[in-house]
Amino acid sequence: MTALNLTAVVWGVTGALFFFGLAIVTLRRQLLAMLLGLELMLAAVNVSLVHHAGIFNDAEALAVVALVIAVAAAEAVVGLSLILRMRRGGRGADAALLTELQG
Amino acid sequence: MIVLAALVAGAVAVFFAGVMLLHRSLYVSAVSLLVVLLQTAVLFVLCGSPLVGLLQVMIYAGAVMVLVVVTIMAAGAEGGRFADFSFPKPLAWAGLLAAVAETALVLAHGTAPAAAVVDPALQARLGAVLFKPYALATEAVTLLMFLAALAIAPEKEAA
Numbered sequence: 325m326t327a328l329n330l331t332a333v334v335w336g337v338t339g340a341l342f343f344f345g346l347a348i349v350t351l352r353r354q355l356l357a358m359l360l361g362l363e364l365m366l367a368a369v370n371v372s373l374v375h376h377a378g379i380f381n382d383a384e385a386l387a388v389v390a391l392v393i394a395v396a397a398a399e400a401v402v403g404l405s406l407i408l409r410m411r412r413g414g415r416g417a418d419a420a421l422l423t424e425l426q427g
Numbered sequence: 428m429i430v431l432a433a434l435v436a437g438a439v440a441v442f443f444a445g446v447m448l449l450h451r452s453l454y455v456s457a458v459s460l461l462v463v464l465l466q467t468a469v470l471f472v473l474c475g476s477p478l479v480g481l482l483q484v485m486i487y488a489g490a491v492m493v494l495v496v497v498t499i500m501a502a503g504a505e506g507g508r509f510a511d512f513s514f515p516k517p518l519a520w521a522g523l524l525a526a527v528a529e530t531a532l533v534l535a536h537g538t539a540p541a542a543a544v545v546d547p548a549l550q551a552r553l554g555a556v557l558f559k560p561y562a563l564a565t566e567a568v569t570l571l572m573f574l575a576a577l578a579i580a581p582e583k584e585a586a
Binding site: 333334336337354356361363364368370384398399402405 | 444473568
């Protein structure tokens with residue numbers, strides 16, 4: 325019964341966090357805010373994976389969580405680097421202004 | 428009590444995720460995400476995975492979010508929309524009260540803070556899984572982090 329209640333809490337939190345992350349990525353126009361929304365979605369998925377690992381004693385799910393955390397860290401570093409470079413180049417940090425690629 | 432603590436942690440995480448969506452200031456959004464990540468770390472501990480909770484606090488809430496906040500503050504020195512560094516006091520109090528409530532609920536339980544029955548050997552098996560069947564993925568992620576470090580290296584000035 326306790327595990328069932330915790331499962332309900334975890335699924336509710338995962339769904340709500342993922343929804344808010346998706347809404348931030350689609351509705352906000354600043355690139356940094358969109359990056360934060362992506363991080364929020366990854367964190368939401370991790371919550372359900374950790375709960376899955378606890379219920380089924382699945383070490384592979386924990387391994388996937390560790391890998392997702394590492395990939396998210398690398399993605400944040402690269403994303404922030406790109407955003408800062410665009411701001412320094414005078415192209416702003418608004419997604420609406422980025423309409424073409426330039427080498 | 429532990430499930431109640433998980434409920435409080437989840438509710439606070441969802442509330443601050445809503446603040447991230449609705450607040451205009453990027454600084455407030457970043458600090459709110461920091462609160463969300465700390466609350467998810469609490470959920471990890473309550474789900475019986477303290478090791479992953481520790482990783483979450485160290486890597487996500489510690490390294491990545493500090494990097495994001497410092498980047499916003501560095502960009503804010505140039506003015507514009509990035510320059511608002513004030514955080515609403517009611518939100519700060521809400522986060523603090525949630526931390527106190529979760530601690531009280533866990534302490535009231537009196538035993539190890541895990542709501543689910545978890546095999547004690549699960550955490551130990553994580554290392555074995557990462558470096559045996561997932562060794563290639565682990566190496567790939569390590570290489571990716573190395574390349575990410577190269578991405579932030581300063582460019583040489585053109586001659």
